[in-house]
Amino acid sequence: MSATAVITGLGVAAPTGLGAERHWDATLRGENAISTIERFDARRYPTRLAGQITGYAAEDHLPSRLLPQTDRMTRIALTATDWALADAGVRPEEFDDYDMGVVTASSAGGFEFGQNELQKLWSKGSQHVSAYQSFAWFYAVNSGQISIRNGMKGPSGVVVSDQAGGLDALAHARRQIRRGTPVLVTGSIDASVCPWGWVAQIAGGRLSTEADPDRAYRPFDADACGQVPGEGGAVLILEDLGAARRRGARIYGEIAGYGAALDPPPDSGRGPNLRHAIDLALADAGAAPADIDVVFADASGLPAEDRAEADAIAAVFGPRGVPVTVPKTMTGRLNSGAAPLDLATAVLAIAEGRIPPTINVTPATEYRLDLVTGEPRPALVRAALVLARGHGGFNAAMVVRAVAS
Structure with missing residues (x-):
């Protein structure tokens, strides 16, 4: 029988707060963490808003030797991992080295580090480029640095x-738990709020140019006008249920089901495949649509994509057939860090019996969604479905549910 992969530790670093408790409290209050960019002068850019992590100083959390060799993304990921391990009560020194693995996701790598080194190359010459550039920019650097540390x-x-990618990484980590690895560190932290990263995201043509933080990112709203990027995410600790119980660990929930599907090419005449990913996740969990108590939507903020997602949700659950929420309206879209943060928020909703709200959105009736807005909604939450879609046709869905005591 396959091992049951459960979440025993959360390490959250988000615009809404550092640490799971601060993030959860701010989310329940509906605090908008989207604001004018402070990390660089964005006045010349058409998009000037982002969800930014504030109050984080890497030197307060990491040894000084790590700072010259790491991007902001990696520093935050290392810190979030420390928090997740502490939350889980996992001390790496008490485990065999080969009994612990790391699977993360990334959408951009260490963009800010790469930008700084390219500036040195162009302005001063190659002898001024850090040797750490060879890996600090790389997509796999967070997994590498977490494993080394x-x-x-x-x-x-x-x-x-x-x-x-965040859900895909969690699914791969679950696969390793089922194969017998006792502990997996997984999830994602992304951070590309720098001029080079900003130009790259603007070039995609998906960002809102609205200047008002309360109006810039409004998925499923008649006035939706694009998306707002952000930085951060969540690192989670996965373990086998039996092992977690034997050591008396707190269990947030089970990774019960997962599905992934690729959209066909835009000129194929075929529709998107998000519904197929949802069906696969439900089947993998052995769950019926009626077993899902809330859906954490991907919520693109682009009308055509919002319609496709709303149609998929309605096709599975029926029109307004399940509560839907978008807490990322408070943080912006955190690239590969968004879905792990949604999953962490989902298990907190399961623990506390409250569905967090979607802010600044007046749901358009055409989407046929029961969107939770305004205030948190009290509810018995036993299972949640988290959805994520990546640019280029990636679709992922994951079911997380409570574990009976």
């Missing part, structure tokens, strides 16, 4: 599938 030599890797 914690002595983790078990199955490890990185998944690159844009916004869907």
